[in-house]
Amino acid sequence: xxxxxxxxxxxxxxxxxxxxxxxxxxxxxxxxxxxxxxxxxxxxxxxxxxxxxxxxxxxxxxxxxxxxxxxxxxxxxxxxxxxxxxxxxxxxxxxxxxxxxxxxxxxxxxxxxxxxxxxxxxxxxxxxxxxxxxxxxxxxxxxxxxxxxxxxxxxxxxxxxxxxxxxxxxxxxxxxxxxxxxxxxxxxxxxxxxxxxxxxxxxxxxxxxxxxxxxxxxxxxxxxxxxxxxxxxxxxxxxxxxxxxxxxxxxxxxxxxxxxxxxxxxxxxxxxxxxxxxxxxxxxxxxxxxxxx
Amino acid sequence: xxxxxxxxxxxxxxxxxxxxxxxxxxxxxxxxxxxxxxxxxxxxxxxxxxxxxxxxxxxxxxxxxxxxxxxxxxxxxxxxxxxxxxxxxxxxxxxxxxxxxxxxxxxxxxxxxxxxxxxxxxxxxxxxxxxxxxxxxxxxxxxxxxxxxxxxxxxxxxxxxxxxxxxxxxxxxxxxxxxxxxxxxxxxxxxxxxxxxxxxxxxxxxxxxxxxxxxxxxxxxxxxxxxxxxxxxxxxxxxxxxxxxxxxxxxxxxxxxxxxxxxxxxxxxxxxxxxxxxxxxxxxxxxxxxxxxxxxxxxxxxxxxxxxxx
Ligand SMILES: Cc1ncc(C[n+]2csc(CCOP(=O)(O)OP(=O)(O)O)c2C)c(N)n1
Ligand code: SF4
Ligand code: SF4
Ligand code: SF4
Numbered sequence: 001x002x003x004x005x006x007x008x009x010x011x012x013x014x015x016x017x018x019x020x021x022x023x024x025x026x027x028x029x030x031x032x033x034x035x036x037x038x039x040x041x042x043x044x045x046x047x048x049x050x051x052x053x054x055x056x057x058x059x060x061x062x063x064x065x066x067x068x069x070x071x072x073x074x075x076x077x078x079x080x081x082x083x084x085x086x087x088x089x090x091x092x093x094x095x096x097x098x099x100x101x102x103x104x105x106x107x108x109x110x111x112x113x114x115x116x117x118x119x120x121x122x123x124x125x126x127x128x129x130x131x132x133x134x135x136x137x138x139x140x141x142x143x144x145x146x147x148x149x150x151x152x153x154x155x156x157x158x159x160x161x162x163x164x165x166x167x168x169x170x171x172x173x174x175x176x177x178x179x180x181x182x183x184x185x186x187x188x189x190x191x192x193x194x195x196x197x198x199x200x201x202x203x204x205x206x207x208x209x210x211x212x213x214x215x216x217x218x219x220x221x222x223x224x225x226x227x228x229x230x231x232x233x234x235x236x237x238x239x240x241x242x243x244x245x246x247x248x249x250x251x252x253x254x255x256x257x258x259x260x261x262x263x264x265x266x267x268x269x270x271x272x273x274x275x276x277x278x279x280x281x282x283x284x285x286x287x288x289x290x291x292x293x
Numbered sequence: 294x295x296x297x298x299x300x301x302x303x304x305x306x307x308x309x310x311x312x313x314x315x316x317x318x319x320x321x322x323x324x325x326x327x328x329x330x331x332x333x334x335x336x337x338x339x340x341x342x343x344x345x346x347x348x349x350x351x352x353x354x355x356x357x358x359x360x361x362x363x364x365x366x367x368x369x370x371x372x373x374x375x376x377x378x379x380x381x382x383x384x385x386x387x388x389x390x391x392x393x394x395x396x397x398x399x400x401x402x403x404x405x406x407x408x409x410x411x412x413x414x415x416x417x418x419x420x421x422x423x424x425x426x427x428x429x430x431x432x433x434x435x436x437x438x439x440x441x442x443x444x445x446x447x448x449x450x451x452x453x454x455x456x457x458x459x460x461x462x463x464x465x466x467x468x469x470x471x472x473x474x475x476x477x478x479x480x481x482x483x484x485x486x487x488x489x490x491x492x493x494x495x496x497x498x499x500x501x502x503x504x505x506x507x508x509x510x511x512x513x514x515x516x517x518x519x520x521x522x523x524x525x526x527x528x529x530x531x532x533x534x535x536x537x538x539x540x541x542x543x544x545x546x547x548x549x550x551x552x553x554x555x556x557x558x559x560x561x562x563x564x565x566x567x568x569x570x571x572x573x574x575x576x577x578x579x580x581x582x583x584x585x586x587x588x589x590x591x592x593x594x595x596x597x598x599x600x601x602x603x
Contacts, residue, residue, distance in 0.1 A: 014318070015318075015517070046316055046317055046318035046319070046321070046350065046517065047318035047319050047320075047516070047517050047523070048318065048319035049316065204355070205355055210354070210355060214354055216352075216354065216355060216356070216357040218355075218357075219312075219357065219359060219360045220312035220357070220358060220359065220360045221312075221355075221356050221357060222312050222313070222314030222315050222316075222351070222353075222356045222357065222358040223312045223313055223314045224314065224356075225314035225316075225356060226314070227313070227314055227315075227316070230319060231319070245302060246302035246303055246305075247302055249302065250302045250305065250490055251325065251490075251527055253317060253319075253320060253321050253322070253324050253325045253328070253526075254313050254315075255309045255311065255312075255313055255328055256313050258307075268313070270313075271313040271314060273318075273319035273320070274319060275319040275320030275523040275524060275526070276320070276522070276523060276524030277320055277523070277524055277526055277527060279524070280524045280525070280527065280528070281527050289524075
């Protein structure tokens with residue numbers, strides 16, 4: 001890739017550290033004498049919601065561009081679940097690279113995408129769980145980025161990691177190196193029989209379609225908005241243990257647990273953000289949190 | 294109240310005034326408290342809401358999660374806007390005779406209440422408007438990324454008072470807003486916490502019936518800013534109360550009443566070590582906090598035992 005400027009888009013969820021990944025990438029590039037930028041995309045969404053972070057890296061001169069990134073050269077997907085929720089390859093340049101954290105096989109993932117791209121896959125979650133003790137893969141994924149694109153060098157990460165993580169820098173660096181070793185690189189083709197995918201597209205009114213004073217008369221219309229795709233786990237009920245007390249429904253911040261006709265309770269997974277409060281607060285442990293597939 | 298019965302939740306209205314699809318963090322205790330407040334207020338309410346997490350997560354234009362009349366104000370003037378609405382309603386009543394029993398409610402975070410909106414709030418309390426002010430205290434400016442406020446507790450690490458080699462984080466003690474509100478000689482002041490739904494609803498219902506200003510200060514657990522797992526939101530609020538860090542009490546016409554009195558408080562360590570924002574505290578600092586908590590708790594107890602006219 002002979003490019004004056006390399007643009008990266010990171011896909012993660014609020015709280016997973018996509019912004020930190022982007023910042024560390026920029027710091028590593030600067031460490032190498034390059035020019036770099038890291039910035040998040042702001043929205044009202046919070047912990048658990050899909051979020052974006054970006055990098056611009058140049059070797060020839062300072063980065064003076066201040067616009068958003070629409071056509072990235074590289075896309076990194078930190079959360080495996082996002083592949084089926086969001087069009088992660090949106091705008092990805094032909095010849096670009098898609099880097100995915102996933103426990104799925106390369107062949108299986110290839111079926112999801114259609115384009116002239118390089119695909120890099122690593123099961124960062126198991127590496128992070130093993131070396132860091134938590135399923136937080138933002139630093140681990142830097143290893144996959146390094147292996148797949150060589151946009152930065154592994155050693156340039158040492159200092160920024162130490163700055164950021166202090167005593168925990170070493171294990172993060174190890175996770176990064178191990179991810180680089182375990183990243184499998186392959187090609188995606190634009191043709192062939194691919195799994196059909198569809199994504200909800202948010203349609204916003206134009207400024208001149210808004211009523212004066214920004215009055216909203218359609219009360220409670222956030223109900224049309226799915227927050228259910230923020231979750232990485234969901235509650236399951238074991239009705240035989242349930243005493244129908246309703247505590248779970250009282251403590252749900254989404255107000256999405258309702259009593260059914262049979263008296264038992266269920267969460268509306270269209271809204272459930274997977275916080276785990278209901279399972280935690282149920283007196284009889286009738287609720288169990290189950291990881292999203 | 295909280296220990297009344299396992300079946301108490303059945304008595305709570307199913308009606309929600311904060312619709313699902315709002316954008317609060319997974320496990321947000323502040324939106325939970327807001328749900329209870331709105332359930333207790335009911336439909337005939339006009340809310341004036343300072344900017345902050347609850348305003349941002351509920352109103353991504355052209356959407357709204359609100360199912361009661363609601364107006365978004367600036368950061369500093371929720372109480373002033375509420376004063377205007379309440380005066381307007383009074384004028385309507387004068388002109389047209391009868392109008393519905395509508396309660397005006399102002400609300401904001403701890404930054405909006407104890408810092409930037411304090412003078413507007415003080416003015417509204419002093420003028421005696423018939424309204425409720427609800428402070429959702431998550432102990433920092435969370436909407437903009439965990440900056441310290443005057444309600445941030447001693448020792449907590451925030452982005453503007455970070456812990457590190459030269460600082461232990463916040464080095465001032467939490468401002469006592471309930472006492473400040475009570476100093477305006479208003480009829481009703483109370484503290485509550487997001488982990489105590491029936492306590493919140495009881496106090497809001499009571500405030501709704503008061504003629505004149507009332508002030509409710511609700512400790513609202515914020516897993517994002519407190520750095521704790523989202524599933525621990527309820528536990529964390531309970532720990533705040535059971536350790537005496539945040540006692541729940543009412544001040545009715547100047548008279549204090551402790552609502553949950555624990556003969557033996559849990560050690561503050563249980564509360565502090567469960568949260569990332571306190572992770573750096575030393576044994577000595579924890580001991581200092583423990584001492585202060587006991588002194589403050591005893592103060593409220595002492596005030597509660599003193600009855601009027603004695
Ligand atoms: C005058 C002014 N200064 C700063 C801001 C930016 N701002 C919006 S919300 C917010 C923090 C709100 O904190 P708090 O009141 O504690 O509520 P929380 O978000 O924690 O619920 C800030 C600083 C603003 N809107 N107006
Ligand atoms: S809290 Fe547990 S026991 Fe109570 S209704 Fe919910 S699932 Fe059933
Ligand atoms: S995990 Fe339970 S409490 Fe949390 S949002 Fe889902 S249903 Fe509600
Ligand atoms: S930052 Fe805290 S108060 Fe704000 S929405 Fe998130 S959990 Fe709730």
